[in-house]
Amino acid sequence: MSIPLEVAIVGGGIIGVMTAVGLRRRGIKAVVYERASTWHEVSAGFAFTGAARVWMEQIDPALVQLLGSISQKTDASSSNAYWDGFHPQSIEDALDEKKSLMFRTPTNNLSFWGCVRSQFLRGMADMLPEDAAVFGKQLVSYDDTDEDDKVVLHFEDGTMAKADVLLGCDGIHSTTRRVLLGTDCPSGRAGFSHTVTYRTMVPIDQGVAALGEKVKYSACNHLGPNADLLVASGTLLNIAVFAYDDQEFPDPERMVVSADRSEIEELFKGWSPQLANIWKLYPEEKLVKWGIFDLEDNPPPTYARGRACLVGDAAHASTPYLGVGACTGVEDSVVICTLLESLQQQALVGDVRRRMLHDALQTYSQARLERGRWIHHHSRQMGQIYHWRHGPTGCDPERMKQKLEENWATVVEYDVWAALDPALRELATRPRS
Numbered sequence: 001m002s003i004p005l006e007v008a009i010v011g012g013g014i015i016g017v018m019t020a021v022g023l024r025r026r027g028i029k030a031v032v033y034e035r036a037s038t039w040h041e042v043s044a045g046f047a048f049t050g051a052a053r054v055w056m057e058q059i060d061p062a063l064v065q066l067l068g069s070i071s072q073k074t075d076a077s078s079s080n081a082y083w084d085g086f087h088p089q090s091i092e093d094a095l096d097e098k099k100s101l102m103f104r105t106p107t108n109n110l111s112f113w114g115c116v117r118s119q120f121l122r123g124m125a126d127m128l129p130e131d132a133a134v135f136g137k138q139l140v141s142y143d144d145t146d147e148d149d150k151v152v153l154h155f156e157d158g159t160m161a162k163a164d165v166l167l168g169c170d171g172i173h174s175t176t177r178r179v180l181l182g183t184d185c186p187s188g189r190a191g192f193s194h195t196v197t198y199r200t201m202v203p204i205d206q207g208v209a210a211l212g213e214k215v216k217y218s219a220c221n222h223l224g225p226n227a228d229l230l231v232a233s234g235t236l237l238n239i240a241v242f243a244y245d246d247q248e249f250p251d252p253e254r255m256v257v258s259a260d261r262s263e264i265e266e267l268f269k270g271w272s273p274q275l276a277n278i279w280k281l282y283p284e285e286k287l288v289k290w291g292i293f294d295l296e297d298n299p300p301p302t303y304a305r306g307r308a309c310l311v312g313d314a315a316h317a318s319t320p321y322l323g324v325g326a327c328t329g330v331e332d333s334v335v336i337c338t339l340l341e342s343l344q345q346q347a348l349v350g351d352v353r354r355r356m357l358h359d360a361l362q363t364y365s366q367a368r369l370e371r372g373r374w375i376h377h378h379s380r381q382m383g384q385i386y387h388w389r390h391g392p393t394g395c396d397p398e399r400m401k402q403k404l405e406e407n408w409a410t411v412v413e414y415d416v417w418a419a420l421d422p423a424l425r426e427l428a429t430r431p432r433s
């Protein structure tokens, strides 16, 4: 008789928890090991495309129900507006659609459902039984040797755990990735994308006074040389400046350093009057600057080795310019859940099971590697387009719009099962109680 698979998931972020939900639904004993003392996620918003929701449904339909119950949904009237933040010489010109609106892209093509991260994480965690998560467990290394029939995880507090498979869902600075690829491999560490972000929130009235009524109705991105300003409204106006930075980032481990709003003033010198004054909306004290890191400069050569593999940002950490990092993690998750379910159904034992596990993780890696690389490459490219640093598009609205839509089409038209055995699609879409 086959013994149920035991899977250790390192990292209780969005993708680790979603994968645990998917594996538990398939009768696989998944346990999340999270370094924090409880579930934690920022209260910022993020969104899932319609395509990602298709894969999420296959992981577990309850996930889509949960998301639907807490989301704001884009409809046919919603579109992202891209404004010229640089050339307008007066506030009147900057507010005039005919003079300053570069283009709109219909967000309903992507059909985004946006939610608060912490709410979604908590909702997913509530779907797990109590024994599916252990907190205060920071992975420091693991052993995957022929002598042991399990992978052995070692935690900072001196304890250890064993499992048949280790899924590294430990995010951009993944320890699993460092161990899996070896400490000498440059992909072990994420690299600085040479872009940074300054974020703040202001009351909506203050945002309207600075940027006009338009910010109330749709997400607005103000583009220009080497920087862009993204605003999205709710009860408060979320403001994010993203900027090119040719220096090295001072604190790559923490990815955040204290900053001064004069840096923002400097960035927008010579821009349209609205943007030139945007620094005034930022606090005088306690301002921070986030370095944006990704795996573009040193993409991992593989996502799997032995009985361990990388899932989510641990595999393909991206800049946020394409806005689909978590959606890509959902794709990983449905593939790994289905491959492991398929293996569990074969009721294998001993060396055969071990060999087949290795093969399944290699199949996962081969299926996901190209997609992960495409995502972090094109995410960087989107940033360059917004910052007018991408040669073929320059500051030409038509070319920019065309490239953006081309990239988004590739995001949403992708079929995770296309390169895999058709039996896996059948297994993933099979009705079950």
Ligand SMILES: Cc1cc2nc3c(=O)[nH]c(=O)nc-3n(C[C@H](O)[C@H](O)[C@H](O)COP(=O)(O)OP(=O)(O)OC[C@H]3O[C@@H](n4cnc5c(N)ncnc54)[C@H](O)[C@@H]3O)c2cc1C
Residues within 6 Å of the ligand: 010, 011, 012, 013, 014, 015, 016, 033, 034, 035, 036, 045, 046, 047, 048, 137, 138, 139, 140, 169, 170, 171, 172, 173, 174, 175, 176, 311, 312, 313, 314, 320, 323, 324, 325, 326, 327, 328, 329
């Ligand atoms: C500004 C911004 C906006 C974004 N907007 C979107 C969006 O709209 N849509 C979208 O699809 N994506 C978006 N993304 C990307 C998305 O946030 C990430 O892709 C996603 O959060 C990755 O989830 P994850 O679970 O793989 O990693 P993480 O969320 O980083 O979770 C990793 C978890 O592992 C834990 N951990 C780390 N190391 C260890 C260890 N050694 N041992 C144990 N636990 C460990 C951490 O504490 C954490 O809980 C955005 C990103 C940014 C920066």
